[in-house]
Amino acid sequence: MIDYLRMLRIRDWIKFYPLFPLAGAYLAEGGRYEIMLVLVAYTCIISYAFVVNNYFDADIDRLHRRKMESGTNPLAAGKVSERGVLLLMIALILTPLILSIRLDRLGAAFVVINLLVLTAYSERRIRLKERYLWDGVSHGLMFGALPFLSGYLLSGGDITRGIILISLLFFIVGCEALIAHQIVDYAEDLGSTTTTVTRIGVMNGLLMLGGLAALSLVFAFAAARIYQLSLAVTAASALYLVAYPAYSVRGMLNDISHRPCAERGGADRGDPEVPSEPIPGKRELRDRGSRWGFR
Template identity: 75%
Template sequence: MIDYLRMLRIGDWIKFYPLFPLAGALLAGGDSAQTIVVLIAYFFMISYAFVVNNYFDADIDRQNRQKVASGKNPLAAGRVDGRGVVLLMTFLVSVPLVLSIRLSPTGTLFIVVNLLLMTAYSASRIRLKERYLWDAASHGLMFGALPFLSSILLVGGEISRGTILISLLFFIVGCEALIAHQIVDYVEDLGSTTTTVTRVGQKNGLLMLGGLAALSVVFALAAARLYQLSLAVAAASALYLMAYPTYSVRGMLNDISHRSSAERGGADRGDSAVPCRPVSGKRELRDRGSRWGLR
């Protein structure tokens, strides 16, 4: 039973992804009972996204000793069986569907779309997670924009210009989460899978991440102006939106800084080649730097 619970990988997302449906429910004025139901529904849905990802990645993960040793995919390690995982996924899908039907038909439609996208992200032959740009776009939709909009509808709210603006902001943040994860996992992904960052390269991935962060600030300031939020709140939001992606790839930035310093030192000494030793603690930074992207 414990290994089946590990398939949910709750520790990888519990501090981040539930914020988006929570924001939607609160903004729409949902009462405490409705908000709790929405959070329960999305707890099961996000869990499903990680379980279905583990299910379709089992064969790939078996070839990676580090992933097997990490215990994040018990199916790859042989500690759970495929039939049991299918039953688990069926249960995880059923709960949010039943809960959403009781709240709102329109909200249920959004829930269904969200579940289908979560499946298409990992499922064989479709594998949005391995398609150029589609990986980031689907990640932003299924973890950012759709949970926010679904929650608004589930508690009886309406979609407006303001909520669409915020959903675009959350979409960008969801894209950032995956791009940051791909930057950190660049070396590991090369030769084993295809991602947007393996296609464009690590440096271009960093530029893409920076562009998304800047765009998120623009949307945040626009939303703050529309909802007439204070300058302090707007500034704090902008600061967070710039700090979050920087923190996510801090290990990689430290590595680049070290290499630049080593190269400058070599140039000052007239060395033709400067060996770059790994940054101390890089592994710890890499493992914990961007844990929220679904890979």
């Protein structure tokens, strides 16, 4: 039983991802009952995201020494059965669907969309996680905008211009999460798997992350104006939106500042020091959850 719980990889997401649906429920001024059901529903949905990721990556993870040593994919290690994992995924899908239908039909539709995107992110034939730019877009949707909107609608909220702005803000934060993770994992991903950052290079990845952070400030200030937030709250939010992405890639920024290009493994796709294409025959996909990105 404990190995099935490990499939959920709770420690990888418990401190961060549930905040988005709860923020939606809070802004909708949902009661305790609605907020509790939203939390239960999205606990199942986020758990499903990590279980389905482990399920489709089991064969790859068996070739990944670090993944096997960490024990984050019990299916790859043969500690749980494929049938048992399928039953677990069905339970994690049905529970939020039943709860969301009880609360709001439109909110339930967003829950369905969220589950579909989460599946497409890892599913072998679609595999959004390995598609250029689509990896970031899908990450922003499935962990940012969709959970926020679902939590908001399930708690009885009506869509307004301000809510759309906030959902776009959370979408951007979700995109940042993956790009930051890919920047940190650039050296190990290069030649092992395809990500947006392995295609464009670290320097362009950092520029993309900076552009997303700047764009998040635009939406944050617009939302603050609509909701007439105090200067202190607005300033604190702006500081967080800039500081956290920078903090998440602090090691890479330090390397770039103190090491020559060849030592840090190359900065751009055109850098002659580092190959920009995957190495044939080597397909150890790093698929480790983090406080920010999900792979």
